[in-house]
Amino acid sequence: MGKLTGISFIYYTPICVCNNHCIIKYRVFKKIAKRGKASTGYKLGFKLHLIINHLGEILAFKLTAANVDDRPP
Secondary structure (H helix, E strand, O other), X not given: OOOOOOOEEEEEEEEEEEEHHHOOOOOOOOOOOXXXXXXXXXXXXXXXXXXXXXXXXXXEEEEEEOOOOOOOO
């Protein structure tokens, strides 16, 4: 983990497990992955939330289901 430098950036990126048309057949992360809307449409998967400092070092991270709102985590 990086050091607190006073300047931090919050970033999130979707981690898609499968596309919308394959959700019915998909079974690997069936109980923990959820369907959420990304910029390219609905996907089944997760969201990776990162807090980094201005040097690019990771200060904190959290992995949530794709249907979780971006603000609270």
